[in-house]
Amino acid sequence: MELIPLLSTVILVATVVTIVFAVFSYLAYRAREKKVPTVATSTMDKQQMLLEPQFFKRYHPPE
Amino acid sequence: MLTRFYRVFTVITFGAAGLAGAALLFNMYFNRLAVANFFVNFSSFILLLFLGIVTVRYGVLIWFAYLQHIEHMQEPPEAQEYPFVTLIVPAYNEGVGLEASVQSLIAMDYPRYEIVVVDDGSSDDTYAQAMRMAGMYGHHRIRVITQPNGGKASALNNGISNARGELIVCMDGDSRLEPQTLKQAVKHFSDPSVGAVAGDVKVVNRLNTLTKLQALEYIEGLSLVRTAHAFFRRVMVIPGPIGVFRKSVLEEVGGYFQDTYAEDCELTLRILFAGWKVKHESRAVAWTEAPENLQAFFKQRYRWSRGTLQAVIKHKSRLWKPYPNVVDWVFLWLVVFESMVWPGMDVFGIAFFVFVASWVGLSTIIILWWAQLTVLDIVAALFCLALEKEDLRLSIQAVLYRLCFIPYLDVIKFFASIDEIFGVKMGWGKLERFGRI
Numbered sequence: 456m457e458l459i460p461l462l463s464t465v466i467l468v469a470t471v472v473t474i475v476f477a478v479f480s481y482l483a484y485r486a487r488e489k490k491v492p493t494v495a496t497s498t499m500d501k502q503q504m505l506l507e508p509q510f511f512k513r514y515h516p517p518e
Numbered sequence: 519m520l521t522r523f524y525r526v527f528t529v530i531t532f533g534a535a536g537l538a539g540a541a542l543l544f545n546m547y548f549n550r551l552a553v554a555n556f557f558v559n560f561s562s563f564i565l566l567l568f569l570g571i572v573t574v575r576y577g578v579l580i581w582f583a584y585l586q587h588i589e590h591m592q593e594p595p596e597a598q599e600y601p602f603v604t605l606i607v608p609a610y611n612e613g614v615g616l617e618a619s620v621q622s623l624i625a626m627d628y629p630r631y632e633i634v635v636v637d638d639g640s641s642d643d644t645y646a647q648a649m650r651m652a653g654m655y656g657h658h659r660i661r662v663i664t665q666p667n668g669g670k671a672s673a674l675n676n677g678i679s680n681a682r683g684e685l686i687v688c689m690d691g692d693s694r695l696e697p698q699t700l701k702q703a704v705k706h707f708s709d710p711s712v713g714a715v716a717g718d719v720k721v722v723n724r725l726n727t728l729t730k731l732q733a734l735e736y737i738e739g740l741s742l743v744r745t746a747h748a749f750f751r752r753v754m755v756i757p758g759p760i761g762v763f764r765k766s767v768l769e770e771v772g773g774y775f776q777d778t779y780a781e782d783c784e785l786t787l788r789i790l791f792a793g794w795k796v797k798h799e800s801r802a803v804a805w806t807e808a809p810e811n812l813q814a815f816f817k818q819r820y821r822w823s824r825g826t827l828q829a830v831i832k833h834k835s836r837l838w839k840p841y842p843n844v845v846d847w848v849f850l851w852l853v854v855f856e857s858m859v860w861p862g863m864d865v866f867g868i869a870f871f872v873f874v875a876s877w878v879g880l881s882t883i884i885i886l887w888w889a890q891l892t893v894l895d896i897v898a899a900l901f902c903l904a905l906e907k908e909d910l911r912l913s914i915q916a917v918l919y920r921l922c923f924i925p926y927l928d929v930i931k932f933f934a935s936i937d938e939i940f941g942v943k944m945g946w947g948k949l950e951r952f953g954r955i
Contacts, residue, residue, distance in 0.1 A: 463884035466921065467875055470868060473922045477929035480816045488944060 562883065565874070568867040569890055575860075576894050580901055582746035587905055589749070590800065596698075597705040603631040604683030604765075608673035609648065609691035610638040615807070616647050619694055624655045628700035633660045636677045639667030644691075670758075671774035671781040678768055686763045688782075689804060693759040694722065696803040703762040703802040713767040713794025714786070716744060716753045717760030717802035718906070727915075728815060731923045732808040734915045738895070738902045741800070743856070745905070748798035752790060752849045755783045755826075760804035767794055778832060779944075780825025783853075787833055790846055800906060816930060823934035824944065826857045831938075861931035868925055892920045 605623050609616055616635070623633050635652075637645040648662040665676050674688050685707060689695065703715045718741055721733035740757075747753045756763075761782065771788040778784045790796055809815040830837075830853055837854070840847040875884045899913040937944070 459885055460881045463875070463881040466884055466888045467872065469921050470925060471872055473925045474868065474872075474929060477926045480812060480926075481929070481933045483813075484816055484820065 565867070565871060565883070565887060568863065569887070571863070572891060573894060576898050579742050579746045580898060582749045583742050583902075583905070586745050586749040586798070594705060596701040598708065599704075600629050600701075601684040601704065601707070602682065603628065603685045603687060603700055603704065603762075604677075604681035605631060605633045605687040605689065605695075606674055606677035606681065607633065607635045607689060607691050608638055608670050608677065609635060609640065609644045610667065610670070610673070611640045611642045611644060612691035613640070613642040613644045613647055615692040616644055617651065619689075619691060620648075620651050620660065622694040622696075624658065624660075625697055626658075626695065626700055627697040628704070629657065631658055631700065632682060633658065634677045634680055635660065635662045636673040637662065637664040638670070638673040639665060669776055671776045674781075675773045678765065678773055681765060684765060686765050686768060688758075688761045688763065690759045690806065692807050693719075694805045695760065696801075696805075699760065699802040699804070700762075703799045706797045706799060707762075707764065709795070711795050712751075712797055713764055713789045713792070714756055714796045715762045715802065716748075716756040716786075716796065716798045717762070717804055718744075718798075718800045719757045719759045719804050719806055720908075721808040722805040723807050723810065724912075726810060727918065728812065729808045729810055730912065730915050731919055732815070734899060734912050734919055735923065735927075736808075737906055737908060737912070738899045738916075738919075741906065742898065742902050744798050745800065747849065747852075750845060750849070751795035751797055752845060753796040753798050754786060754790070754849055754853050755780075756786045756789075756796065757804070758782045759806045760802060762802070763789075767792070778825050778828035779821045780829050783826050784829035784832060787829055787850070790849070791833070791836065791843075793843075819927060819930045820934050821944070823857065823861075823931045824938045826853065827935060827938045830854055830857065857931065858935050861928040862935070864924065864928040865932045868928075888920070892917055895920045 605626075607616075607619060607623070612619070620633065620635065635648040637648055645662070645664050652660050652662045654660075661680070663676060663680055665673065668676075677688075678686055685704060687695075687700070687703075699717060703717060706712050706715045719736055721729055721736050724730050724733045744753050744755070744757075758781075767789060771785070771792050774781045774785055786796060809818050830850065833850065836847065836850055871884075871887055895916040896913055899916045899919075900910065902908075903910050903913055
């Protein structure tokens with residue numbers, strides 16, 4: 456087999472395998488996420504928007 | 519002598535980038551002319567256009583990073599004044615790496631600083647470990663605060679409220695700082711318009727192919743972009759493992775918010791929109807542990823991608839308001855491009871390339887396509903490694919970086935963007951640490 460077709464096949468196969476693997480990783484991630492309790496982004500946004508930044512109590516070092 | 523070598527090497531690398539890119543584009547252009555079929559010509563044009571955009575993107579980033587590097591070499595080597603600095607270490611279940619992290623802080627080459635460890639309601643022995651280290655070390659005090667679990671942003675805010683420093687260093691509980699970090703970062707604050715300085719993050723656990731690829735990505739992908747942005751004093755993301763802030767600026771913008779999964783990116787945007795400059799200091803180095811398996815890597819990057827999008831969406835009104843600050847507007851669009859448009863284009867480009875190659879069977883075009891991208895990656899990697907005086911052998915990873923790492927990462931970003939747009943639920947999660955620092 457000539458070099459160019461051989462290399463191009465390797466590149467093509469590697470690319471396709473990576474993409475398929477990435478899609479499976481995503482599906483596996485989604486499946487794992489379903490098993491653990493989650494917080495909806497929109498709900499979190501609303502809750503957090505109501506919160507004031509927490510750090511405006513100035514620290515005064517002991518005299 | 520070594521510095522001179524790196525300078526010469528950088529110039530040669532930069533020249534080689536242009537030549538390699540031009541040669542391959544030229545070659546591909548003539549190959550395209552040799553093909554008669556309309557569809558093949560059209561496909562080749564699309565792929566060529568995509569390659570052109572990649573080349574221009576790399577060229578622009580490398581150019582501005584190089585200018586920034588030249589400017590950086592002319593700056594004073596270290597701070598002339600030493601304002602009091604507070605280093606905040608937020609720690610949630612960091613029992614494995616906390617001691618090494620804090621030990622690196624005790625060894626800092628800086629005269630006036632304190633360390634505040636904030637235990638974020640850990641369920642392991644983090645608090646006990648932190649308490650064992652509390653106390654005075656020469657002129658530096660380590661203080662420990664504990665709070666009910668509220669997340670990293672909450673722990674950092676708690677630390678900021680207790681900080682006595684004029685400048686604040688926010689970091690991760692699993693990061694190790696280089697001794698010169700403070701002196702190098704602090705010097706930028708002699709300019710009163712600088713609100714924050716982003717440091718450089720490097721991967722410490724280069725143990726397997728995945729972590730070596732991440733090490734390369736931190737240098738070539740993340741640091742290159744940050745250095746290029748720094749030329750305009752507009753670093754768009756101050757990394758979680760090392761960011762130095764004026765305390766007054768943090769107070770002005772309201773500290774860290776918890777409404778996104780990328781609190782560091784969101785905070786940086788608020789600092790920039792408040793009119794402050796954000797600079798980058800390549801000699802302020804934090805070493806961090808990268809995920810060692812694909813599952814943890816996927817989780818981390820999915821969260822980063824969605825977090826960045828959330829931060830942009832939060833400030834979306836600014837996307838349509840170029841005035842009064844056109845530069846900030848351009849950079850916000852750049853964030854959109856890098857986080858959403860670019861991965862989408864890349865996924866489309868790869869899919870289109872696979873389709874054309876399998877349907878038409880153009881072996882030469884496949885080789886040229888891949889060779890051009892890989893040459894660009896290798897050249898960019900050599901440039902960045904030379905700039906940061908890193909091990910040049912890491913550039914060998916650029917072959918796998920283009921073949922597998924980038925497509926994998928782009929698919930993650932692609933799905934993260936889709937999920938964010940459709941509001942798919944997700945959890946925070948906690949990255950498993952192995953105490954490599």
